[in-house]
Amino acid sequence: MSIKLTTGDRIAETSSKGNQEKWREKGRWYKLDLFGYEGMAETVISTLLGQTNVEALGFRYVPYRMERLEVHRRVRNGCSSPDFLQPSESILTLADLFRKGVGPDWQATVARQPNFAGKVRWMVEQTVRLTGLQRFGAYLTLLFEADMLFGNEDRHLNNIAVLRRGDGFDYCPLFDFGAGLLSNIRDYPLDIDPKAHVRLLRARPLDTTFTRQVHAAQSLYGPQLAWHFTPADLANALAEALTFYAQRDAAYIAERAAVCVEMQQKKMKQ
Structure with missing residues (x-):
């Protein structure tokens, strides 16, 4: 059975890959598949995050579920998640935080940092200065590690965020893994060996390999993510x-997802 969405509140989610249609209705957010099986990636990854130490570290993640959605007179696949925002809360992306708190030339400042670790340190130090979230280094490292584990290459600074709560701030639940598990079959076609695709993945926001991005963060704040799930x-x-x-x-x-996770796990253990 498909859910018929009649709301006119369409939001084009900012993404380096394109604009993914997203709606809020009756306390849930609904997202449509765009380039492949993003809904499956979100759902499967959120299930597996439940078998990691994310919550033991004191952080949260957004749970997703698959949906069959009737939108624009067509039945399409997608996913949904609960609206985790409380009435007094709003999301502030790092891109907006730096634009408002550092200035319009913040990207040039990041670019001047001498190496990847310097860029990570700058992002963390500015976030701590502007929000008071002292564990943001651990949070960002955890997020980078989760992106690496699942091959999520779309972690730009519009989907790294903090929660604004009145005059204070809190850590945002981990969200938006829809580009993981090789879900974009436009860029990574089904008829090509998934191992070849995994070797081409690039990590954002540093635009480098996942290994370099994660090692840069870990060199400053230490390893964070531990997983307990099996291939089964x-x-x-x-x-x-x-x-x-x-x-x-x-x-x-299924093969693409399994190969992606297996290859990324091996890299993270090196």
Whole structure:
């Protein structure tokens, strides 16, 4: 059964890959698949994040579920998540935080940092200065590690955020992993060996390899992420989500997701 969305409150989510349609209705956010199986990636990754130490570290993540959505008179796949914002809260992206708190030339300042670790340190120090969130270095490292683990290459500074709560701030739950698991079949076609695709992935916001980005953050704030899921757990998480997609593609998608996670796990253990 599909959910029919009739709201006129369309939001084009900012992404380096394109504009993904997103709605809020009855306390949930709904997002449509754009270039492949983003809804599956969000759903599976949020399930697997439940088998990591994210919450033990004192942080949160956004849970997603698959949806069949009737939008613009078409039935399409997507996902939904609860609206985690309380009435007094709003999201402030790092891009907006730096623009308002540092100035319009903040990107030039970042570019002048001598290396990747310097860029990470600058982002963390400015965020701590502007928000008072003393553990932001650990939070950002955790986010970079999760992106690496799942091959999420779309972590630009419009989907790294803090929560504004009155005059104070808090850590935003980890969200927006829709570009993970090779979900973009426009850039990474189904008929090519997934190992070749994984080797091409680039990490944002530093625009380098995942290994270099994560090592830069870990050199400053130490390793954060630990995972406890197995290949069988990944297969179980994939099973229900794959029923939303064409049967002819299911085996390819499952292999891509498994190869992506396996290769990234090996890199993180090095």
